[in-house]
Amino acid sequence: DGGITQSPKYLFRKEGQNVTLSCEQNLNHDAMYWYRQDPGQGLRLIYYSQIVNDFQKGDIAEGYSVSREKKESFPLTVTSAQKNPTAFYLCASSIGGGRAGNEQFFGPGTRLTVL
Amino acid sequence: SQQGEEDPQALSIQEGENATMNCSYKTSINNLQWYRQNSGRGLVHLILIRSNEREKHSGRLRVTLDTSKKSSSLLITASRAADTASYFCATSSVGGANNLFFGTGTRLTVIP
Numbered sequence: 740d741g742g743i744t745q746s747p748k749y750l751f752r753k754e755g756q757n758v759t760l761s762c763e764q765n766l767n768h769d770a771m772y773w774y775r776q777d778p779g780q781g782l783r784l785i786y787y788s789q790i791v792n793d794f795q796k797g798d799i800a801e802g803y804s805v806s807r808e809k810k811e812s813f814p815l816t817v818t819s820a821q822k823n824p825t826a827f828y829l830c831a832s833s834i835g836g837g838r839a840g841n842e843q844f845f846g847p848g849t850r851l852t853v854l
Numbered sequence: 855s856q857q858g859e860e861d862p863q864a865l866s867i868q869e870g871e872n873a874t875m876n877c878s879y880k881t882s883i884n885n886l887q888w889y890r891q892n893s894g895r896g897l898v899h900l901i902l903i904r905s906n907e908r909e910k911h912s913g914r915l916r917v918t919l920d921t922s923k924k925s926s927s928l929l930i931t932a933s934r935a936a937d938t939a940s941y942f943c944a945t946s947s948v949g950g951a952n953n954l955f956f957g958t959g960t961r962l963t964v965i966p
């Protein structure tokens with residue numbers, strides 16, 4: 740099955756702890772993205788990566804970090820510097836390779852709750 | 855913000871009726887896309903319309919694009935209870951990277 744997976748589905752964290760959300764795709768896509776969604780809101784871009792070993796900040800990167808060491812993996816770390824981390828986190832991928840705004844394929848999401 | 859805005863924020867209709875939702879955006883675009891999100895799930899791509907297209911169909915979906923007004927509409931005909939979801943428009947801006955800017959969504963409820 741080709742697709743994009745995120746784990747875990749639910750994650751609880753104590754204040755002051757860092758936590759890493761996993762995102763894996765076997766679609767052979769070059770580009771990957773992390774979004775944050777708050778209740779009743781749209782998606783806001785945290786980080787994106789157009790190619791392996793390269794990534795760029797999105798609109799709300801403060802308090803987050805990413806890595807892109809492998810094409811199929813784009814983990815997101817929510818650090819203790821993120822003031823309000825409780826949210827639904829969505830990972831996506833696309834063919835990339837240009838400025839055409841390609842269709843994005845989404846994972847099922849991780850709901851992070853800070854206790 | 856480059857985000858689009860959907861209108862209405864929420865829409866409730868009877869099964870069998872048509873549902874229309876609108877999207878307005880601010881910048882020049884390469885294309886505009888519509889996505890669907892069931893509660894607590896990821897988004898699913900529905901349809902893409904390019905800036906040089908005015909209308910596109912896919913099954914029960916019809917999308918229009920008016921670049922002079924910077925707006926798009928999504929029409930779902932003969933709605934079903936299973937169409938209940940949130941619908942988002944997303945734009946790809948001219949000169950931008952391969953990123954999409956998502957609107958705030960329309961929450962559609964189809965009553966059986």
